[in-house]
Amino acid sequence: MRLNLQHFSVGWICHSEERSGEESFQAQIPRFARNDILFAQLKNAFLKIGFPLCLLLLLTGAAFAQISKGDIDKTIDAKALKHPYLLFSEGEKPTIRQRIETDGESRDIMKRLLAEGNRLLHQPVNFSIPIQGKNTRADWTEFDRDGKYERYYNFNLESALTLAFLFQMTGEQKFADKAFQFADAFCDLPTWTQRAHEFPIIYSRVMPWNVPDDQVCFNFDHFNGDSGREMAYVYDWLHPALNQKQRDRIRGALIEKVITPVRGDYEFHWWATAYRCNWCGVCNTGVGMAGLALLTENPQLTDIVAESYNRINSMLNELGIDGGWQEGGGYWSYALRTSSQFGKALQRLTKSKYDLFQNQRLQANPATFPLYLFVPPGSSIDFADSRGFRIGPTFLLNLLAAETGDARTIWYRNNVLEEGSEYLDIIWPRPSGNAVEPEKKSLHFRTIDFWVMRSDFKDPSKVLVAGKAGKNDDPHHGHLDIGQFVIFWKGQAFISETGRAFYDEKYFDEARWDYPHASSAGHNVIFVNGEKQISGKLYKQPYNYDVGGKVLEFRTNPQRDYVLMDPSKAYPQKELKNWRRHVILEKPEMTIVLDEVTCAKGAEIEARFHSECDIESNERFVLLKGGNDNRNFRRRSEASSAETQAGAEPGTMALIPIVDNAFTIREDRHAYLPVNASAELTWIPYFGVVSKASREQNLFATIILPVQDKQEAEQIAASAALTRDRQNNVNISFSKNGQTFSFQFDTGQDGLRLKN
Numbered sequence: 001m002r003l004n005l006q007h008f009s010v011g012w013i014c015h016s017e018e019r020s021g022e023e024s025f026q027a028q029i030p031r032f033a034r035n036d037i038l039f040a041q042l043k044n045a046f047l048k049i050g051f052p053l054c055l056l057l058l059l060t061g062a063a064f065a066q067i068s069k070g071d072i073d074k075t076i077d078a079k080a081l082k083h084p085y086l087l088f089s090e091g092e093k094p095t096i097r098q099r100i101e102t103d104g105e106s107r108d109i110m111k112r113l114l115a116e117g118n119r120l121l122h123q124p125v126n127f128s129i130p131i132q133g134k135n136t137r138a139d140w141t142e143f144d145r146d147g148k149y150e151r152y153y154n155f156n157l158e159s160a161l162t163l164a165f166l167f168q169m170t171g172e173q174k175f176a177d178k179a180f181q182f183a184d185a186f187c188d189l190p191t192w193t194q195r196a197h198e199f200p201i202i203y204s205r206v207m208p209w210n211v212p213d214d215q216v217c218f219n220f221d222h223f224n225g226d227s228g229r230e231m232a233y234v235y236d237w238l239h240p241a242l243n244q245k246q247r248d249r250i251r252g253a254l255i256e257k258v259i260t261p262v263r264g265d266y267e268f269h270w271w272a273t274a275y276r277c278n279w280c281g282v283c284n285t286g287v288g289m290a291g292l293a294l295l296t297e298n299p300q301l302t303d304i305v306a307e308s309y310n311r312i313n314s315m316l317n318e319l320g321i322d323g324g325w326q327e328g329g330g331y332w333s334y335a336l337r338t339s340s341q342f343g344k345a346l347q348r349l350t351k352s353k354y355d356l357f358q359n360q361r362l363q364a365n366p367a368t369f370p371l372y373l374f375v376p377p378g379s380s381i382d383f384a385d386s387r388g389f390r391i392g393p394t395f396l397l398n399l400l401a402a403e404t405g406d407a408r409t410i411w412y413r414n415n416v417l418e419e420g421s422e423y424l425d426i427i428w429p430r431p432s433g434n435a436v437e438p439e440k441k442s443l444h445f446r447t448i449d450f451w452v453m454r455s456d457f458k459d460p461s462k463v464l465v466a467g468k469a470g471k472n473d474d475p476h477h478g479h480l481d482i483g484q485f486v487i488f489w490k491g492q493a494f495i496s497e498t499g500r501a502f503y504d505e506k507y508f509d510e511a512r513w514d515y516p517h518a519s520s521a522g523h524n525v526i527f528v529n530g531e532k533q534i535s536g537k538l539y540k541q542p543y544n545y546d547v548g549g550k551v552l553e554f555r556t557n558p559q560r561d562y563v564l565m566d567p568s569k570a571y572p573q574k575e576l577k578n579w580r581r582h583v584i585l586e587k588p589e590m591t592i593v594l595d596e597v598t599c600a601k602g603a604e605i606e607a608r609f610h611s612e613c614d615i616e617s618n619e620r621f622v623l624l625k626g627g628n629d630n631r632n633f634r635r636r637s638e639a640s641s642a643e644t645q646a647g648a649e650p651g652t653m654a655l656i657p658i659v660d661n662a663f664t665i666r667e668d669r670h671a672y673l674p675v676n677a678s679a680e681l682t683w684i685p686y687f688g689v690v691s692k693a694s695r696e697q698n699l700f701a702t703i704i705l706p707v708q709d710k711q712e713a714e715q716i717a718a719s720a721a722l723t724r725d726r727q728n729n730v731n732i733s734f735s736k737n738g739q740t741f742s743f744q745f746d747t748g749q750d751g752l753r754l755k756n
Contacts, residue, residue: 066310067354069303075350078299083239084168086232086292086345087427097169099429105419106426110169113423117166117175120159125181126152127188136195137505139677153194153223156186161230164237165423176241183234184246187253192228196505197221205508206475206539207270208277213540217268220261222279228258228286229341232293239296251294258290263304272311277476278331280315281339284308288342292349309346309354312339316359320447323365326470327477328384329373329391337396341424344399357403366400367409372443372452374416375488376460383450383468385477385500392417395424398431407436415458442561442585444554451554453561453585462588463706464488469565471548473536480513480533481523482549483567483581487591487653487704493612494624494653495704498522498684502674510539516670516684525567526700527606527688528599531575533567552580553753561585562754575599577696580751584743592732592743595700596751599693606666606688607700609655615687616710617665620717621657622687623710626650651706654713658701658722658732663691701732712736 082089088096100110130152133144143149163179166172195201199218207213235250242250262283266272271279288308291301315335319325325332343356357363370391373381382388397413398420400406410431420430437457444451449470455462467485472478477500487495501507501517513535516522520533536547549567556562561584568578578598585591597605609622616623627650657663670684689700701722707713719735730745730752745752 067306069306072302072306072350072354073299075353076295076302078295078302081296081349083296084236085349086236086289087341087348088168093168096426100169100426103429106429109420109422109426112421113162113166117163120163120182121174121178123159125156125178125185127185129189132195134195135201135505137201137503138675139679145678150194153186153189156182157227157230160186160234162423164234167241168237173241176238179234179238180242180246180250183231183238183250186227186231187249189257191219192224192257193219193221194223196503197223201505202508204510204539206510206512206535206537208274208476208537209473209543210276211270211274215270217265220258220269220271220283222271222282224258224261225279225283225286225338228254228290229338231258232286232289235293247297251297254290254294255298258286259294259301259304262287263301266307266311273314274476275311275315276318276326276474278327278335281312281335284311284315285338285342288312289345292342292345305346308342309356312342313356313359315339316356316362319359319361319365320445321361321364322443322445322447323361323368324445324448324450325369326384326448326474328382328386329370329380330382330386330389331384331477332369333391333393333396336400337393340396340399344403344428357400362400363404366404366406367397367412368443369445370397371408371412371416371438371457372445373466374412374457375464375491376456376458377491379491381452381466381486381488382497382499383466383481384474384479387500390417393422393424394418394420394430395422395428398425398428401431401433402428405433407434408438411435411437440556442556444551444563446551449549449551449565451551451563453556453563453583455558455585455588460489460491462489463585463591465561465583465585465591467563467565467583469549469551469567471536471545472533472570473543473545473548475512475535475537476508479518479523480520480535480570481525482520482533482570483525483565483579484523485581485583485593486524489589489653489706490626490649490651492626492650494626495524495655496610496612498610501672502676502679504675506675516672520570522610522670522684522686524609526576526579526581526595526597527608528576528597528603528693530604530606531571533570534572555754559587561587564753575603582745582752582754584754586741590703590705590736590741593700593702593704594730594732594743594745594752595702597693597698597700598696599698601693601695603693604690605693605698605700606690607657607702608686608688610684610686613653615667615685617667617687618710618713619665621713622655622665623707623713624653624655626652652709653704654707654716656703656705656713656717656720656734657689658703658720659689659691660699660722661691661694663689666690699730703732703734705736 100106130148131143132149133141136144139145160179160182163175167175167179197218202218207215231254239247262269271283274280287304291304294301347355373391375381378390379388380391394417397409397417401409401413410433413431414435441455442453450468452466454464465485465487469482472480472482486493486497498517501515512518534547536544546569549565549570551563551565553564563583565581576599580596582594595607611624613624613626665687667687671681672684673679673681699722703720716734716736721733723731728747731742733742744755746755
């Protein structure tokens with residue numbers, strides 16, 4: 001092993017609030033030559049935890065995390081390798097075949113694959129490469145719009161993969177012969193990079209954490225990573241059936257399109273050190289898997305195998321201490337479902353000596369993030385650029401369960417996800433171990449400051465409330481949404497996230513913050529005189545890690561959950577001086593929100609809300625009617641299955657404001673039109689509770705709860721009250737069904753806190 005500062009990441013150790021001073025840092029840690037990124041990380045860590053601990057963690061983390069080419073050479077005997085060997089060996093195939101015979105899930109997957117394979121045997125292979133458009137996400141030209149190149153790319157790759165797997169499972173040469181034809185067509189592509197990630201489009205992208213701004217090389221993207229991984233399987237599985245020329249055709253393409261663009265040039269690829277970005281796992285997996293597949297002919301490629309291990313391990317170190325991933329659930333899945341495949345192949349070939357599944361962050365929380373983001377009956381919390389699908393895929397959870405033995409992961413796989421559907425589900429089948437539903441239903445993901453409150457994991461009739469604080473420092477997939485919350489009930493988002501926008505050519509530029517999906521304008525936050533949140537990272541500008549908010553307190557028990565957030569520093573703080581948001585889930589179905597807003601007297605304060613439901617404004621409250629939802633502006637329709645709609649009868653919620661001063665309810669909508677010639681204008685409806693500040697320190701309370709009808713909402717609104725005593729302690733109270741509910745907040749040095 002070696003000390004390699006290039007890969008070391010210190011972001012995961014920075015949770016202490018202790019400060020030591022930048023001047024002391026400058027004196028004690030010198031600037032590492034040509035490594036401003038590392039220097040900035042070390043300074044950030046030092047300012048939070050002090051020099052001795054920072055240096056200790058630096059040295060131990062770097063020394064024990066890194067492996068070298070020599071380490072791999074000593075562990076893998078390339079001369080003894082015999083294809084197939086990446087995901088299974090010839091000796092393991094009888095067990096897989098037996099599984100197909102005896103396990104219903106695997107048998108059905110194999111039947112589908114055989115049906116598809118038999119069709120592909122008669123499918124002509126087209127070697128005429130379609131023209132790829134120059135602005136494929138903008139649809140300006142016919143070639144941008146027709147989608148022929150993308151379909152050609154995907155069809156040839158997936159057809160070769162399916163047929164290669166069928167060859168291994170059946171031993172029938174006809175599948176290998178046809179698989180090579182599709183692979184040959186795919187290898188004939190001049191590049192496996194797709195246009196959206198080439199220089200003319202991606203150059204203006206705002207780079208994520210741990211990436212220098214000076215990026216000019218874009219010849220390898222996540223499509224290369226996926227293609228490298230899957231073509232490595234094709235090569236491994238077809239190898240026994242091919243002649244030398246055919247083998248060299250695929251081997252040459254892997255070298256030309258996956259290995260040589262990266263090998264020896266990692267410093268020029270932005271994703272190589274983007275350890276909090278899914279690209280790091282996807283791309284390094286493609287390179288590493290290609291290297292593993294070619295070891296029989298090119299044993300010198302153990303250098304890229306070691307690089308992939310080191311860099312993916314550094315990415316896994318950026319999982320939160322509770323398993324959270326700042327990019328959201330969908331990109332947690334993309335990073336892990338690719339990296340886990342490289343991890344498994346390397347684990348097999350090194351006989352578990354180099355095992356990414358032993359990463360402490362992954363071991364501790366293999367599936368905590370998707371588990372707590374799950375929304376019954378069949379979706380997920382879609383913060384950042386996630387789409388709201390149930391978070392899988394099934395094979396990933398199968399593999400994580402097998403490698404960690406985690407009972408919660410097994411429970412999630414078997415109780416939340418559906419039947420497996422792909423070849424990897426046959427190789428890594430559904431787990432059969434002890435499944436345990438977590439006793440703790442609510443969780444605060446402390447590193448990223450996401451939080452989830454719930455009474456039950458599976459019952460959609462119980463309200464789920466989720467929100468987030470954290471930093472505005474993810475320009476890749478983050479949103480400016482610090483302090484927001486969402487409410488799910490009966491499988492529907494009554495208070496909703498706007499989701500991700502269409503990935504047009506500008507969405508990842510600095511213009512990202514003008515899209516309602518990524519801007520605070522499209523989130524359930526506070527506005528003073530319209531002031532929006534700001535990003536901690538702008539184009540080719542230094543990071544400002546102070547921009548954002550934090551969770552000050554999180555409590556959970558079977559009767560009541562409570563969170564207190566301070567999102568103040570997510571704003572320029574010119575209009576909004578300070579904001580603290582309290583959210584209570586009075587289980588199982590009532591949500592109480594209290595906002596403390598500090599601003600100039602007379603300023604306009606708006607508490608904004610978005611909803612998937614039909615919105616009916618009244619003078620004193622808003623009715624949110626489930627069933628006929630406003631999905632025209634979202635992608636949740638893709639995530640919503642028939643079971644989501646059939647999970648329960650549509651319900652109605654009332655949102656009842658209680659404000660210090662007079663207020664109005666103002667309905668409005670965002671106009672959204674992507675930079676795309678084929679797109680149509682869509683509207684994103686929302687409403688705001690608006691009031692003039694009667695003092696510098698103002699209180700906005702909101703009660704959100706199910707009601708039978710408008711009459712019941714009127715009765716609850718009439719009973720609702722917000723009072724202060726002489727010590728400025730605050731009480732929120734209301735009555736429902738003859739029962740009075742009261743919530744006491746005691747004043748302290750920094751503001752209010754819910755009384756125990």
